[in-house]
Amino acid sequence: MITVSGLNKTFNQFPALSDINFTVNKGEVVSIIGPSGSGKSTLLRSLNLLVRPDSGQIQIGDKHINADTLTRRQTADFRRQTSMVFQHYNLFKNKTALENITEILRFTQKLNKAQARERGEELLAQVGLAHKAAAYPGTLSGGQQQRVGIARAMAVDPQVILFDEPTSSLDPEMRREVLNLIEGLAGRDLTMMIVTHEMGFARDVSDRIFFMEHGHIIEQGEPAKIFQTGSSNRTRSFLHDFA
Ligand code: ADP
Numbered sequence: 001m002i003t004v005s006g007l008n009k010t011f012n013q014f015p016a017l018s019d020i021n022f023t024v025n026k027g028e029v030v031s032i033i034g035p036s037g038s039g040k041s042t043l044l045r046s047l048n049l050l051v052r053p054d055s056g057q058i059q060i061g062d063k064h065i066n067a068d069t070l071t072r073r074q075t076a077d078f079r080r081q082t083s084m085v086f087q088h089y090n091l092f093k094n095k096t097a098l099e100n101i102t103e104i105l106r107f108t109q110k111l112n113k114a115q116a117r118e119r120g121e122e123l124l125a126q127v128g129l130a131h132k133a134a135a136y137p138g139t140l141s142g143g144q145q146q147r148v149g150i151a152r153a154m155a156v157d158p159q160v161i162l163f164d165e166p167t168s169s170l171d172p173e174m175r176r177e178v179l180n181l182i183e184g185l186a187g188r189d190l191t192m193m194i195v196t197h198e199m200g201f202a203r204d205v206s207d208r209i210f211f212m213e214h215g216h217i218i219e220q221g222e223p224a225k226i227f228q229t230g231s232s233n234r235t236r237s238f239l240h241d242f243a
């Protein structure tokens with residue numbers, strides 16, 4: 001589903017991503033862990049082309065881009081392959097929960113008003129928020145806002161959903177409801193990449209884990225390998241500091 005080769009990104013000569021290579025299969029759930037500043041967000045944002053890589057190639061589904069020859073049109077087209085769930089939800093504050101979803105459906109899927117509404121209500125029901133369709137984000141809890149964010153990400157029917165620390169802004173008691181929702185999605189046939197500091201969650205939900213440091217994926221493998229014996233000293237020391 002995803003193939004990345006030779007991906008590089010520098011910010012003012014600082015290498016945020018250095019020669020990133022990996023593949024992700026359809027339906028696979030990959031968590032990305034690692035210290036702050038290691039390039040996790042930059043990697044996700046590169047897949048979505050919110051960050052323009054300096055060099056390298058990315059294939060997602062049936063679309064392929066080469067950073068060297070990327071055009072504006074290709075960028076817009078390629079962006080539709082993925083959708084992003086952000087740490088701070090990024091909902092429109094002046095639109096209701098339902099409108100936050102129907103807006104995107106009308107623009108990207110070209111649905112009419114009635115169709116968008118029907119699909120939007122269906123998506124809110126899937127995240128347990130059918131009763132909050134008319135509520136504005138400011139009246140919802142953080143956990144509820146993030147569930148709307150996830151419904152919106154699913155609305156465009158993406159090939160891949162990218163989560164960037166989806167629970168980092170939430171109080172502990174609200175984290176669980178969002179993690180449970182993501183865990184439920186993981187059981188479906190969705191392909192997901194999740195940047196997270198929730199190690200228990202990463203271990204339970206992921207097919208594979210990438211450990212990043214200094215712009216490199218320095219280790220990857222099944223959770224059992226990363227969290228148990230097989231992992232490198234560096235990964236082990238990160239997990240130890242974390243616990
Ligand atoms: P992480 O998500 O793992 O904490 P990031 O991908 O956000 O790390 O950042 C990786 C490095 O790139 C950091 O040193 C960060 O300061 C730098 N960086 C990220 N985005 C930008 C930007 N837009 N401009 C300049 N530097 C950036």
Ligand code: MG
Pocket residue numbers: 040041042
């Ligand atoms: Mg980050």
